[in-house]
Amino acid sequence: xxxxxxxxxxVLISDSLTDGSFLIHHFLSLYIKGGWKVCLLALxxxxxxxxxxxxxxxxxxxxxxxxxxxRFIDGLKCSLQMxxxxxxxxxxxxxxxxxxxxxATLRPLYDLVKTQICSEEGVLExxxxxxxxxxxxxxxxxxxxxDVSDFMHYCRVLMxxxxxxYCRVLMxxxxxSQGAIVxxxxxxxxxxxxxxxxxxxxxxxxxxxxxxxxxxxxxYSRDVHGQSNLY
Amino acid sequence: xxxxxxxxxxxxxxxxxxxxxxxxxxxQPSWKRKYSPPQVGDSLFCGDNxxxxxxxxxxTSFQKKSRTKTLQIPGTRPSSQGNQLLVSTGxxxxxHIIGGGIVVGTVLLVEEDSFGNYARLLMKYFMAEGIMTRxxxxxxxxxxxxxxxxRDLPAPVSDDIGKAALHQEDVSSEKNVEKEATMxxxxxxxxxxxxxxxxxxxxxxxxxxxxxxxxxxxxxxTAPSRLFYLPDELPLEEQGMxxxxxxxxxxxxxxxxxxxxxxxxxxxxxxxxxxxxxTVLRIGLHSLGSPLWGEQDGGTSHDTSLxxxxxxxxxxxxxxxxxxxxxxxxxxxxxxxxTRRLEKLCDxxxxxESFAGSEKEQNPAYKDYHGLLYIKxxxxxxxxxxxxxxxxxxxxxxxxKKFAVEKLHLPPELQDSQQREQDDxxxxxxxxxxxxxxxxxxxxxxx
Numbered sequence: 001x002x003x004x005x006x007x008x009x010x011v012l013i014s015d016s017l018t019d020g021s022f023l024i025h026h027f028l029s030l031y032i033k034g035g036w037k038v039c040l041l042a043l044x045x046x047x048x049x050x051x052x053x054x055x056x057x058x059x060x061x062x063x064x065x066x067x068x069x070x071r072f073i074d075g076l077k078c079s080l081q082m083x084x085x086x087x088x089x090x091x092x093x094x095x096x097x098x099x100x101x102x103x104a105t106l107r108p109l110y111d112l113v114k115t116q117i118c119s120e121e122g123v124l125e126x127x128x129x130x131x132x133x134x135x136x137x138x139x140x141x142x143x144x145x146x147d148v149s150d151f152m153h154y155c156r157v158l159m160x161x162x163x164x165x166y167c168r169v170l171m172x173x174x175x176x177s178q179g180a181i182v183x184x185x186x187x188x189x190x191x192x193x194x195x196x197x198x199x200x201x202x203x204x205x206x207x208x209x210x211x212x213x214x215x216x217x218x219x220y221s222r223d224v225h226g227q228s229n230l231y
Numbered sequence: 232x233x234x235x236x237x238x239x240x241x242x243x244x245x246x247x248x249x250x251x252x253x254x255x256x257x258x259q260p261s262w263k264r265k266y267s268p269p270q271v272g273d274s275l276f277c278g279d280n281x282x283x284x285x286x287x288x289x290x291t292s293f294q295k296k297s298r299t300k301t302l303q304i305p306g307t308r309p310s311s312q313g314n315q316l317l318v319s320t321g322x323x324x325x326x327h328i329i330g331g332g333i334v335v336g337t338v339l340l341v342e343e344d345s346f347g348n349y350a351r352l353l354m355k356y357f358m359a360e361g362i363m364t365r366x367x368x369x370x371x372x373x374x375x376x377x378x379x380x381x382r383d384l385p386a387p388v389s390d391d392i393g394k395a396a397l398h399q400e401d402v403s404s405e406k407n408v409e410k411e412a413t414m415x416x417x418x419x420x421x422x423x424x425x426x427x428x429x430x431x432x433x434x435x436x437x438x439x440x441x442x443x444x445x446x447x448x449x450x451x452x453t454a455p456s457r458l459f460y461l462p463d464e465l466p467l468e469e470q471g472m473x474x475x476x477x478x479x480x481x482x483x484x485x486x487x488x489x490x491x492x493x494x495x496x497x498x499x500x501x502x503x504x505x506x507x508x509x510t511v512l513r514i515g516l517h518s519l520g521s522p523l524w525g526e527q528d529g530g531t532s533h534d535t536s537l538x539x540x541x542x543x544x545x546x547x548x549x550x551x552x553x554x555x556x557x558x559x560x561x562x563x564x565x566x567x568x569x570t571r572r573l574e575k576l577c578d579x580x581x582x583x584e585s586f587a588g589s590e591k592e593q594n595p596a597y598k599d600y601h602g603l604l605y606i607k608x609x610x611x612x613x614x615x616x617x618x619x620x621x622x623x624x625x626x627x628x629x630x631x632k633k634f635a636v637e638k639l640h641l642p643p644e645l646q647d648s649q650q651r652e653q654d655d656x657x658x659x660x661x662x663x664x665x666x667x668x669x670x671x672x673x674x675x676x677x678x
Contacts, residue, residue: 022615045612046549052613076546083477083543084486099539100477140572141542142535186575193568195533 007127008160011182012207014200016189020213023228024133025050027182029059032069037128039117041109043075043137071116079141098143106143106151114158117179124178130159134184135203136196145199149206155181156206189214304510304552306364308436310334312614318366318511318554321356323437324636328625329579330609330618332436333554335511337578337610338544342561342570344585344602347518349627350558351380353583354517356634357556359384359446361513362454363438369491369514371459371484373523378458380517381451385440388632441632457491459484461523478525478536485543488514497551514555520573521560531566541576549612578610583627596641600626604636 011027013020021044028050031038042050047061054061064070078096095109117128132155138148159179187200204210210231307316310331317332320339326332333339343350354370358381361368370377414421465483492498497512520526520537528534548555557577561570574580585602586592597603604625609617624639 019611019617021611025615046546048549049613053615056615076542076549079539080543080546083539084482084489099535136572136575137542140535140538140576142533142539188571191567191571193571196568 007178007180009180009209010156010160010207011180011209011211012203013182013184013211013213014187014204015184015213016187016215018213018215020184020211020228021045021133023211023213024131024182024184025053025057027129028061028131029054029057031129031131031180032059032061032064035069035127037069037071037117037126038064039071039073039113039128039130041073041075041113041130041132043079043135044133046076047072047074073112073116075137098147099141105147106138110151110154113155118158124159126178128159128179130155130179130181132181132183134186135199136184136186139195139199145195145202148199149202152181152183152203152206304508306360306366306436307335307511308332312618315613316511316552318513319360319364319437320353320556321358321360321438321440322353322634322636323439324634325353325581325604326437328606328620328636329581330620333556333579334610334612335552335554336548336550337612338541338548338555338557339610340574340577340580341556341558342580342582342607343518343558344583344587345562346585346587347558347560348587349583349585349602349629350560351375351517352629352634354515354556354558355380355384356440357513357515359387359440360438362446362450363387365454366511366513367491367495368454368456369459369488369512370456370517371461371487371515371519372517373461373480373521374518376458376460377517378460381456381458382445382448384446384451385442386444386446388439388441439632442629443631455495457487459487477539478534480524481536481540484516485540485547488544489547492547492551492553497553499552500550509552512551512553514553516555516557519557519559521563526563531569533566533569533572538572538576541573545576545578574608577608578612580607581605582607597626600628600637600639602627603639 013023015021028038028040040050047065051061061070065072073095075096078094079099082094082096082099095112097108098104098106113130117130118124132152135148135152139145159181183203185196185200185203187196211228212231213228304316307318308331309315310317312330316335317326317330318335319326319332320329329339341350341353358368358370362384368381370380372380461480461484464487465480492512495512496503496507496509503509526534526537544555547553559573561573561582564570582605583602584605586597586600587602591597604627606620606623606625609620611617622638625636626639627634627636629635
């Protein structure tokens with residue numbers, strides 16, 4: 001696996017019957033040490049979790065957050081607010097309005113991400129990484145795979161616009177993409193989860209690098225946790 | 232010491248000799264030394280740094296210097312992985328296989344067996360452990376009134392075991408004092424106990440319970456507890472089918488959990504004055520997701536009320552001093568994908584499978600046990616990796632005084648083995664790689 005921060009990459013991590021979130025911690029520490037600006041969209045764990053692991057890996061996340069190098073979007077807190085507020089109050093400014101309102105999309109979440117990383121003109125300032133942990137939680141909470149896929153498409157256009165020659169007609173060719181995206185999707189091999197599989201296929205199509213994490217094919221072993229393949 | 236040789240020694244007498252004779256002595260600076268080697272006369276047990284963890288089974292000769300101050304709460308202990316607090320489930324052997332206990336701030340999901348008996352028993356052990364360690368309880372149930380569950384808790388046997396342990400320690404220390412003069416060569420070991428205690432038997436962390444007796448009602452009544460009985464909290468008209476996206480039963484439950492956390496000062500985000508002693512809240516949600524809670528179609532429509540409840544519950548638990556045990560009858564769900572989504576939203580997951588009423592009851596390999604226990608997932612909260620157990624084949628057996636979870640060992644040979652290979656259940660359980668032995672089984676020519 002390459003150890004340098006590469007621009008314009010959309011890395012998709014998928015795990016099957018095991019947990020691939022250690023790679024999220026790896027990328028987080030790698031990019032923060034590399035001096036990139038990181039926006040962590042945390043839907044699965046609290047800030048304390050990333051901070052505790054970050055301390056062990058030698059990356060002080062609280063300081064990075066205070067300095068502004070790390071922008072943390074607390075998905076757990078938004079989800080809790082969404083769950084317990086009464087319908088008459090309205091959802092207000094909550095970015096996860098789509099969890100209550102079936103007609104809403106993830107547009108507010110995209111707007112929040114954009115305000116966190118972009119300057120006032122709406123352009124990325126400096127190399128930026130968007131880290132999403134993880135997309136399968138959105139599917140479990142009821143967002144359709146199509147909405148999540150649209151959201152990731154918007155993010156990709158924001159972060160790495162010249163990828164795969166996608167927008168080359170519209171953009172001037174000298175523009176370098178400044179950002180990168182890393183996201184995690186669960187894809188368990190023994191269970192047929194249609195929404196998750198659809199989401200995975202869309203993400204695999206959009207992504208440039210696919211890291212698949214799975215257990216050993218020979219069974220459970222205490223010392224070797226699993227294998228990962230790079231596509 | 233030979234010239235040009237490098238050797239390390241901790242013995243102060245040798246060091247003195249070395250410096251006197253002019254040999255270069257290098258002492259590692261203390262900031263580098265993370266572990267302090269044992270000195271003569273030190274006790275070799277985990278001492279002041281660890282809270283209340285006397286009987287860990289393996290006696291290490293190093294004392295780890297803890298850098299961060301962990302909260303010292305009675306009935307909890309720090310985990311070996313990091314500076315996390317663990318709380319006992321009430322069954323010491325279960326604690327051992329899930330990595331020491333339930334991490335404070337996480338959820339242990341128990342997928343129920345078909346009749347729900349053993350899951351209910353685990354819930355009772357969890358609550359009984361809370362009463363023994365004086366942790367406040369929050370118990371919720373839809374079919375059985377929580378008061379009935381609480382009235383039926385098993386009584387602890389730990390008082391007898393504790394006294395016996397103390398007595399044994401006194402006896403062994405007396406023996407050691409006598410032997411002190413005699414141990415001249417192996418003097419480092421003179422402070423070790425002569426016998427190794429059973430795993431988790433004598434510590435204050437986990438207790439044993441006697442199922443034939445119930446806990447005294449004074450103990451139960453004096454324990455702070457909050458009960459949530461669904462028919463009381465939510466009138467019947469509001470249950471059942473609902474129009475909005477969320478099941479009102481789960482919302483009510485989450486709101487009451489939030490209220491208890493706020494009132495009982497378990498919230499970690501709110502700063503507390505130093506003299507307030509903190510404790511851990513134990514939340515037990517019995518048989519969540521059963522049809523009585525409104526899950527009508529067994530998960531086939533992928534209704535998101537229960538996943539959203541678990542996600543919001545995680546948000547509440549992560550920032551408070553709570554430990555939660557949830558039992559869900561996942562065998563009622565037809566769609567495995569729904570079960571998998573629920574598992575991903577909980578931290579640790581185990582599944583119980585009892586032999587009652589199934590054909591496995593007759594299997595001689597399982598004759599000592601009452602059921603199987605599968606570990607499906609272990610908590611990864613606040614750490615890079617979860618605890619990795621040695622193996623994943625566990626079976627449990629229920630005795631009067633002990634709910635024991637043990638590794639399932641296939642016996643090499645059973646007394647009443649069948650004549651024909653097809654009927655031999657042990658051969659059926661063996662992996663194909665050992666099939667070559669079973670073919671050469673019963674012929675008279677073999678010796």
